[in-house]
Amino acid sequence: MVFRRIPWLTFAAPRNFHVLVQVLVPWLVGGAVVLAVAGLYTSFFVAPPDYQQGNSYRILFIHVPAAWMGMFIYLLMAVYGVIHLVWRIRLADMMARSLAPTGALMTFMALWTGALWGAPTWGTYWVWDARLTSTLVLLFLYLGYMALRTAVDDRENGARAASLLALVGAINVPIIYFSVEWWHTLHQGMSVTLTSAPTMAPSMFTALLLMTGACWLYCAAIALRRAQVEVLEREAETQWVRDLIRDGDSRTWDRNATVADARGTIREEGRS
Amino acid sequence: MTKRQKRLALVAGVLAGLAIATALILNAFRDSMVFFVTPSEVMAMTELPERKFRIGGLVESGSVVRDQQSVQVSFRVTDTAMSVPVTFEGILPALFREGQGVVAEGWIDADGTFHADKVLARHDEEYMPAEAQAAIERAGHPPGAGKEY
Numbered sequence: 001m002v003f004r005r006i007p008w009l010t011f012a013a014p015r016n017f018h019v020l021v022q023v024l025v026p027w028l029v030g031g032a033v034v035l036a037v038a039g040l041y042t043s044f045f046v047a048p049p050d051y052q053q054g055n056s057y058r059i060l061f062i063h064v065p066a067a068w069m070g071m072f073i074y075l076l077m078a079v080y081g082v083i084h085l086v087w088r089i090r091l092a093d094m095m096a097r098s099l100a101p102t103g104a105l106m107t108f109m110a111l112w113t114g115a116l117w118g119a120p121t122w123g124t125y126w127v128w129d130a131r132l133t134s135t136l137v138l139l140f141l142y143l144g145y146m147a148l149r150t151a152v153d154d155r156e157n158g159a160r161a162a163s164l165l166a167l168v169g170a171i172n173v174p175i176i177y178f179s180v181e182w183w184h185t186l187h188q189g190m191s192v193t194l195t196s197a198p199t200m201a202p203s204m205f206t207a208l209l210l211m212t213g214a215c216w217l218y219c220a221a222i223a224l225r226r227a228q229v230e231v232l233e234r235e236a237e238t239q240w241v242r243d244l245i246r247d248g249d250s251r252t253w254d255r256n257a258t259v260a261d262a263r264g265t266i267r268e269e270g271r272s
Numbered sequence: 273m274t275k276r277q278k279r280l281a282l283v284a285g286v287l288a289g290l291a292i293a294t295a296l297i298l299n300a301f302r303d304s305m306v307f308f309v310t311p312s313e314v315m316a317m318t319e320l321p322e323r324k325f326r327i328g329g330l331v332e333s334g335s336v337v338r339d340q341q342s343v344q345v346s347f348r349v350t351d352t353a354m355s356v357p358v359t360f361e362g363i364l365p366a367l368f369r370e371g372q373g374v375v376a377e378g379w380i381d382a383d384g385t386f387h388a389d390k391v392l393a394r395h396d397e398e399y400m401p402a403e404a405q406a407a408i409e410r411a412g413h414p415p416g417a418g419k420e421y
Contacts, residue, residue: 048401123365129307191397200399
């Protein structure tokens with residue numbers, strides 16, 4: 001079976017993951033900087049003022065990517081949570097855990113920039129409409145997820161409880177996304193959908209895409225680096241980390257990594 | 273079933289159950305999930321609500337009357353089918369203008385006039401430069417026309 005021959009778990013082995021992150025992060029950071037510079041330039045100097053809102057609409061170039069990232073990262077966290085719950089792959093749990101602070105930051109940014117945008121346009125910083133309220137719930141879900149992990153003493157139990165919370169909370173994401181269609185909200189509808197042309201000028205859409213790309217790369221870089229640090233901490237006693245400390249950065253991975261590597265069973269056998 | 277398949281089934285079951293429960297709850301609370309009601313919905317009410325509520329729609333073109341001596345303003349909120357007269361005393365948001373979305377919070381009297389103590393502007397999801405808007409206007413299709421509220 002072809003499906004079986006694909007080395008799904010090569011990078012789920014902590015050592016290979018470490019090497020992968022070492023290779024990827026500089027590219028992700030570089031890409032994020034380039035896209036952010038191009039995106040900010042387009043946002044401020046190329047995109048024209050809006051016919052209604054003048055210049056205040058420009059905050060959408062950070063507001064919308066942050067809101068998208070906040071929702072997407074939560075879904076990703078839930079997917080990693082399921083992988084951890086079902087297949088017991090520890091790296092999936094470390095990835096979920098590493099994504100949480102970045103997702104919380106993005107959600108906070110969406111709420112904060114939204115308030116700053118709402119004040120001059122709607123005439124209020126905050127209302128309890130379906131879109132705003134469900135986004136606030138998302139922020140609390142992130143904070144609850146992080147709190148739950150630290151509250152449970154046993155790491156594996158805490159990880160399972162948190163994975164379950166990520167899974168349960170994922171229901172909120174489609175509610176946020178479709179809230180502006182399902183109910184009357186003060187928040188405007190979607191400008192960018194998969195099915196129809198964006199309802200904004202092309203130069204505005206370009207700026208939005210560039211900023212979204214910058215956000216993606218930034219989040220990927222920061223989450224991978226955070227996971228890498230966690231891997232090194234958890235594996236501090238293993239031979240490969242000791243070798244790493246002794247020989248410096250070795251950019252080779254173990255092509256024979258197995259499922260047992262990914263679940264950490266080899267390490268535990270080796271230790272006892 | 274292996275242990276792993278059992279766990280997968282459990283996770284899928286939890287997610288499916290949760291989705292159904294959420295759908296039922298949201299459906300049951302549909303009326304309180306809306307931020308505002310439309311003029312048509314106000315007209316369809318059999319008895320007027322005692323407590324404050326919000327109505328939303330477009331500011332009817334040509335309906336805005338500003339008092340010269342005070343900050344009193346009156347206008348009509350329309351969903352293009354029905355419209356409700358609104359009075360308000362205070363500072364309007366910068367984006368408030370005829371033909372634009374608006375949400376007013378207040379109470380409705382027996383004559384059917386809505387007394388707002390808060391007015392919020394609502395903007396749509398279209399963003400374009402002023403020149404593009406002018407071109408559309410010349411062609412006779414004002415933006416926002418035909419929008420559902």
